Amino acid sequence: MSAGPVQAAVPRALRGTAAAVFDTDGVITDSARVHAAAWKTAFDAHLRDRQVRQRPFDERDDYLRYVDGKSRLDGARSFLESRGLDPAEDEVRAVAADKERLFTERLREHGIDAYPGTVRLLRVLRSAGIPRAAASASRHAPELLDHAGVRDLFDTVVDGTEAARLHLPGKPDPALFLEAARRLGVPAARTAVIEDALAGVAAGRRGGFGLVVGVDRARTPQTRAALLAHGADIVVDDLADLLASED
Numbered sequence: 608m609s610a611g612p613v614q615a616a617v618p619r620a621l622r623g624t625a626a627a628v629f630d631t632d633g634v635i636t637d638s639a640r641v642h643a644a645a646w647k648t649a650f651d652a653h654l655r656d657r658q659v660r661q662r663p664f665d666e667r668d669d670y671l672r673y674v675d676g677k678s679r680l681d682g683a684r685s686f687l688e689s690r691g692l693d694p695a696e697d698e699v700r701a702v703a704a705d706k707e708r709l710f711t712e713r714l715r716e717h718g719i720d721a722y723p724g725t726v727r728l729l730r731v732l733r734s735a736g737i738p739r740a741a742a743s744a745s746r747h748a749p750e751l752l753d754h755a756g757v758r759d760l761f762d763t764v765v766d767g768t769e770a771a772r773l774h775l776p777g778k779p780d781p782a783l784f785l786e787a788a789r790r791l792g793v794p795a796a797r798t799a800v801i802e803d804a805l806a807g808v809a810a811g812r813r814g815g816f817g818l819v820v821g822v823d824r825a826r827t828p829q830t831r832a833a834l835l836a837h838g839a840d841i842v843v844d845d846l847a848d849l850l851a852s853e854d
């Protein structure tokens with residue numbers, strides 16, 4: 608039996624899946640760069656204050672490896688540990704608080720947009736009756752989705768506040784994504800995870816999700832290889848590429 612016109616619009620890679628869980632920062636909204644810039648200012652000031660001879664925080668590499676996709680405190684701790692600093696808990700909290708202040712300031716100044724390719728894919732999935740969740744380690748995710756005008760494209764949102772309330776461990780643990788799939792009523796094996804963070808694709812793989820799509824916003828051979836090595840089944844530069852490959 609041939610697929611109906613609505614089903615046929617679903618990208619081939621997603622045709623076996625019955626639900627989709629989208630990471631937020633860097634997949635749905637262009638907010639990963641705002642997080643990364645705020646982290647850079649906060650970490651560099653902290654490294655200077657501690658008077659350690661360290662190279663500055665790298666907004667691409669350090670962000671992707673140690674911070675992206677993790678909760679605020681986990682990200683702060685993970686980067687400081689990566690520099691061998693063995694941070695005290697109040698040090699981790701101070702850097703995280705600094706970053707939060709900078710992030711909210713920048714958000715107010717610059718605003719946030721949704722990636723057009725993601726919006727196109729979400730609309731195709733909605734038309735095909737495939738339920739969609741937004742998941743994020745960030746407590747700001749619902750606000751970002753509202754700002755970008757895309758919240759109504761999701762059946763459910765599991766954000767950092769929900770994760771804390773439910774005591775869900777952070778990525779690369781799959782708990783956040785499994786909670787999103789549970790809310791959509793679809794087993795992980797029939798759900799796709801769409802992620803740009805290394806910790807996030809690793810979480811999708813560990814959770815036994817049917818498909819893990821890596822989104823390589825940096826568009827470099829290194830980031831593409833890293834996403835594949837951490838568990839992505841396929842990697843695209845933008846979700847519009849999935850739709851374009853059907854033309």
Ligand SMILES: O=P(O)(O)OC[C@H]1O[C@@H](O)[C@H](O)[C@@H](O)[C@@H]1O
Nearest residue numbers: 632642675676679744745746747
């Ligand atoms: O501090 P928030 O908004 O709760 O976000 C926590 C983390 O959320 C993740 O989605 C981002 O990739 C990280 O950069 C961010 O630190």
